[in-house]
Amino acid sequence: MSSGKEGLQVRGFFKKMDGFDLRADFEIPQGVRAVLLGKSGSGKTTLLRVLAGIEKADAGSVVLGGKEISQVSPKDRDIGVVFQEQALFPALDVMENATFGLRMRGVSRDERVALADPWLKRLGLHKQSFAAVTQLSGGERQRVAFIRALIWKPKLLLLDEPFSALDAELRQTLRLELLDLHKQWPVPVLLVTHDAEDAQALATVKFQIETSRAAEGREQRVVTQAFSS
Amino acid sequence: MIGANVSYKWVHALVLALLTHSVLCPSRVSANPPELVIYAYDSFASPKGAGSKIVPLFEKQCGCTVRLLGCGNGGQLLTRLQLDEKRGKSDAHLVLGLDQQTWLQAKHYTEPWGNWVPKGYPELLAESKVGEGFVPFDYGVFSLISDQAELTRLKLGVPQSLKDLLKPAYRRNVILEDPRTSTPGMAFLLLTHAVFGADFMAFWHSFKTQWLTLTPGWDGAYGLFLRREAPLVWSYTTSQAYHEEHGDIKGDGRRYRALLFQEGQPMQVEGAAMIRRSLRGGAPGAPLSAPNDEVERLSKAFLEFLISPEIQTLIAHTNWMLPVRVGVELPESYRALPTAKKLLRLEKDSDELSQILGRWQREVEHP
Amino acid sequence: MKPSRVPANIGWVALALTLGFLTLSTFWPLAVLITRFLGSSQTVLTTFFDVFPVVRATLSQAMWSTAVSAVLGLGLGLWAGRLASVAQDKHSQKCVSKCISLGHFFLSIPYGVPTIVAATAWISWLGRHGYFAQIGIPLEISYRFQAVILAHVFFNAPWVAYWVSQARTEIPQEELDAAQSLGAGVLCRFRFVIFPRIKWTFFSATLQVFMLCVMSFALVLILGGGPPVQTLETALYSRMRYGSLDMPGAMACGLWQLLVTGVPWLALLWFQKKKALNPSRNSNESFRVAQASSRSLIQSAVFLWVAALFVIPYVAVFSGGKALSLLTARYLSEISLPLLISFKLALGTAAGACVVALLAVLAISFVQGRTSCASRASTLLGFVVSLPSSISVLVLGLGFWIAYADWIDPFEGSFVAMLILQVTLFMPVAFRVFWPIAQNTAHFRLSAAETLGASPLTAFRYVEFPRWRAPVLRVFAMIAAGALGEVAAVSLFYSEKLVPLPLVISRWMGQYRFEEAQALSAFLLAASVAVMAGVQILGGKNRDVIR
Incomplete structure (x- = not known):
């Protein structure tokens, strides 16, 4: 199925969770940064993992760049993901981590280094290009995770609580850096967080998870749009 | 200091335990x-x-x-x-x-x-x-013991001499013991040395592809033999008596039989x-x-x-x-054992033994 | 280097006890043996090169066995680890978890199978009247090199799989998800995420397998068909067993064993130190497990069958149904004392080996935090602690006797000597499992507990012990089962009043009691499995396998 539209469309999403059902119908156009707000355990990370292809939904379709991707394997979805714990690969150095997506797409080493250098410089990591990721601070690790998710120009960027483990000052800095990076590659973005400040700073569209009604004794939660700017 | 103290106590306890043990089991x-x-x-x-x-x-x-x-x-x-x-x-x-x-x-x-x-x-x-x-x-008199039922099944005759064992028909049909680790195995090696003299390695050169296996001891070899892994095993003539005492048919119908070589049998x-x-x-x-x-x-x-x-x-x-005492009354099963024409005592001094074993080892170690 | 968290007094005691034990059990006996028996340097040198054909044969067998075991074990271990991770998913069905637990238990069994039982079992399958021959598939590999390789692979591949699986379970699922979202396929995920995380466990288990193959004895003697299929251990045995006691020859074999197994181990420790990578997930990482799917049940059932495949060969010793015949008063009176001795010895060995290994871990952690050249010192100490597994038990036992002749007479029998010798042999196995766990100690959590008023011991009890409990039990169970069937150490120090069960088997065979001996082998196998299962059940089953 193809809608002929750019961006992300989620239609008739349904997933049975522990104790509730999660439903969603939304779209994120090209260049829009959507923030999904919700409490811990509300199902927002699950939604993100389903979009990334890591988990399966019970029903619904996901269309990205006009292409139905529900049945596409995660590695072929062209979606960049920033995980809550960064999930950097400890066996690889900063450069190798940052350019991993390019490497998987057959880009030569020289090209990868040439492509990554400006990104690393922009985020102040160029001096640590070949350092072990285990030697980086929390903020530096997060920067590497941002570059890794974006440098290969995915069609969608998903971020799972990317600032949750950082202090307020660093959080502010990284939000600005993320905005800056997004300008370089203005794909649709979906960021899930429980922090209203993240939403305030980053969102062009806000979603939230609301409890709507109980059906057959089960709680129903629905992703709804909070406002648009 | 705590460390040193505990360490001392431990060593002391161990030494005491060893001493106590030696006291309890006076040697x-x-x-x-x-x-x-x-x-x-x-x-x-x-x-x-x-x-x-x-x-x-x-x-x-x-x-x-x-x-x-x-x-x-x-x-x-x-x-x-x-x-x-x-x-x-x-x-x-x-x-x-x-x-x-x-x-x-x-x-x-x-x-x-x-x-x-x-x-x-x-x-x-x-x-x-x-x-x-x-x-x-x-x-004891060393001899091959045959499983007549298996020999018949494999359509094999009884080997009459050491040389017979080199015939293709007996390939992988004999179980022997390793001369380095067992007395019967050593007796077999010394028998070949006594029979073939200086040429005994030529026998082993051909024979090393004939045996099914060389076990470390008699028990291993005999265990495999009883599992019908091969119809012939190097053992003692008295194995025949053992089987007779434990239900094997007497006379010509017996299944387990001691076989004698024309060249004589080594004795222990x-x-x-x-x-x-x-x-x-x-x-x-x-x-x-x-x-x-x-x-x-x-x-x-x-x-x-x-x-x-x-x-x-x-x-x-x-x-x-x-x-060893002459004239001692023997059980019936022993009286039925075949009598060797020649009993060979094949002891060698340690230098000669090492030399024979060394030559044997060099021969069989190579595939 | 972080300062050691081991308090100085405990550290010194642990160091003294570890070195004291190793000195008394290994170095002193070896030193006495070498000074007493080694002839002129020329004799030693000549003999050293004389045994080269045996070294070649040993290496050929050990390398083939190890390579095949490692490849099979790696594949099976990765699969088992992935399934174990799935079993932790809360949506996973209970029977999936049960299948995987049982499968892991099957993988741990071969380590506890006495080699004499294994050899008998393989004859039942591969022999000329074995099961394969009976169904019209006469395999011509019995009493040949291939039979030895096959038996070794069945013995060792589960060992590799077991430990690889444990390491694979520890990999954060998010790293795999991240790699996948970046476009990594199966091979790339293995290369960049999985292998770096499991490689030291894999290499360590592989090296352990290599050592076992070099030291292999009963399997080679019984299944190999005689020379040229032999190992340094069988060559050493033939030099010490019959007629003239060829000590220079035995020492040459022992020295080669030490070289062949010690050098790779030292190299592994060295590289491991240099390229250390936290083998498990970061302690502050939230852990997301792999997702259970509808295929999980089928996969776990298939895994259970594959794991069972490595145990099935040994079931052959139960053929004939004679094992139950031992449960009569006549036999029980004959085997009850040996059984009791064997159980006491097995449990004592397991406890002793775990305690000494834990002391060694404490000592090395202590040294790591104190010396200026901590890395080198701890590598060296780690090597020294592992050294006994590179020394033939025959050499060690003989040295033990000569060194302590005033106290221990092997022909009088000595339970203490058997115990110390077995602890020395099994301790390195425990150490190799415990050391990586110690390296991942979450110091900040211990500090947190201490800031809340806990003493170091209480902090350990509540923070670290839960992490240690499962591996310690696992190792305890494996060593107890292994010690139950161990023959070499006990055959050096038994007496008429002190005959452990495995020796009764060979004794019965020497008395034409072959069927009873096979029944006793089956009994011994059942006892080994019961010990392994019993310890794990008593210690809280499943927690060890599926964390």
Whole structure:
């Protein structure tokens, strides 16, 4: 199925969770940064993992760049993901981590280094290009995770609580850096967080998870749009 | 300081434990009541071995106690004596289970008879008399044992000679023991050396692809044979008697049969000897103290007891070996054993033995 | 280097006890043996090169066995680890978890199978009247090199799989998800995420397998068909067993064993130190497990069958149904004492080996935090602690006797000597499992507990112990089962009043009691499995396998 539209469309999403059902119908156009707000355990990370292809939904379709991707394997979805714990690969150095997506797409080493250098410089990591990721601070690790998710120009960027483990000052800095990076590659973005400040700073569209009604004794939660700017 | 303290206590506890153990299990001979300590191979010393029948009879007769120390197999008895000399003491008075081959090396660790000749010694089989100091008590004749049912199934005849074993038909149909680790295996190697002389390696060059396997000991080989892994195994003629006693048909219908070679059969004579005085804490030739004198008397009495008609009659049933005393009544199953035309005693001195083993090893180690 | 968290007094005690034990159990006996028996340097040198054909044969066998075991074990371990991770998913069905637990238990069994049982079992399958021959597939590999390789692979591949699986379970699922979202396929995920995380466990288990193959004895003697299929251990045995005690020859074999197994181990420790990578997930990472799917049940059932495949060969010793015949008064009176001795010895060995290994871990952690050249010192100490597994038990036992001749007489029998010797042999196995766990100690959590008023011991009890409990139990169970069937150490120090069960088997065979011996082998196998299962059940089953 193809809608002929750019961006992300989620239609008739349904997933049975522990104790509730999660439903969603939304779209994120090209260049829009959507923030999904919700409490811990509300199902927002699950939604993100389903979009990334890591988990399966019970029903619904996901269309990205006009292409139905529900049945596409995660590695072929062209979606960049920033995980809550960064999930950097400890066996690889900063450069190798940052350019991993390019490497998987057959880009030569020289090209990868040439492509990554400006990104690393922009985020102040160029001096640590070949350092072990285990030697980086929390903020530096997060920067590497941002570059890794974006440098290969995915069609969608998903971020799972990317600032949750950082202090307020660093959080502010990284939000600005993320905005800056997004300008370089203005794909649709979906960021899930429980922090209203993240939403305030980053969102062009806000979603939230609301409890709507109980059906057959089960709680129903629905992703709804909070406002648009 | 705590560390040092605890460490000290631990070492102390360990040393104490070792000492306590040695006190609880005194390895030295206590003087009263007189106790005779004998190194013996396991199958003799085990609860169902020949020792369990012979020792109580002797204890009753001598009014003493006898302690058997199991030392593994015959080869390990020699190792035990060698190690005793290395550590400078021995815990036993007698060693029982040496054969004529190990005797050549063990002689050095044993006490000569001097003027004493064991009572009954003249009545022993001439071939069993290995030398002064060695009291033979039984002997075995090595032979192939065949599983007639398997031979028939494989349409194989009975090998008549060593050379027959090289025939393609017997390929992977013989189970042997490793000469480096077992007495029967060594006897087979020495038989080939005796039969083929300087050319014996040519035999082994052809033979090394013929055997099914070389097991470390007799038990392994015989176990495989009984599982019908091969129809022929190198064992003792008395294996036939064992099977007869345990239900195998007598006469021509028997399944397990001892086969004799035209070239003759190697024999193994098992014997006992007194351990050298100097190894037991006394100087060679020096007068013994009273308790030692007593045990020496007991030692001699035990050796004579071993070759008495009473014990020689027992040997066949308890040890599955033949008695060395001439004229001893044998069970029916033993009387049915084939008689070897030629009994060969093939002992070699240790240099020659090492040389033969070395040549054999070099030959068989290469695929 | 972080300062050691091991308090100085405990550290010194642990160091003293570890070195004290190793000195008394290994170095002193070896030193005495070498000074007492080694001839002139020329004799030693000549003999050293004389045994080269045996070294070649040993290496050929050990390398083939190890390579095949490693490849099979790696594949199976990765699969098992992935399934174990799935089993932790809360949506996973209970029977999935049960299948995987049982499968892991099957993988741990071969380590506890006495080699004499294994050899008998393989004859039942591969022999000329074995099961394969009976169904019309006469395999011509019995009593040949291939049979030895096959038996070794069945013995060792589960060992590799077991430990790889444990390491694979520890990999954070998010790293795998991240790699996948970046476009990594199966091979790339393995290369960049999985292998770096499991490689030291894999290499360590592989090296352990290599050592076992070099030291292999009963399997080679029984299944190899005689020379040229032999190992340094069988060559050493033939030099010490019969007739002349060829000590220079035995020492040459022992020295080669030390070289062949010690050098790779030292190299592994060295590289491991240099390229250390936290083998498990970061302690502050939230852990997301792999998702259970509808296929999980089928996969776990298939895994269970594959794992069972490595145990099935040994079931052959139960053929003939004679094992139950041992449960009569006549036999029980004959085997009850040996059984009791074997159980006491097995449990004592397992406890001793775990305690000494834990002391060694404490000592090395202590050294790591104190010396200026901590890395080198701890590598060296780690090597020294592992050294006993590179030394033939025959050499060690003989040295033990000569060194402590005033106290221990092997022909009188000595339970203490058997115990110390077995602890020395099995301790390195425990150490190799415990050391990586110690390296991942979450110091901040211990500090947190201490700031809340806990003493170091209480902090350990509540923070670290839960992490240690499962591996310690696992190792305890494996060693207890292994010690139950161990023959070499016990055959050096038994006596008429102290005959452990495995020796009764060979004794019965020597008395034409072959069927009873096979029944006793089956009994011994059942006892080994029961010990392994019993310890794990008593210690809280499943927690060890599926964390």
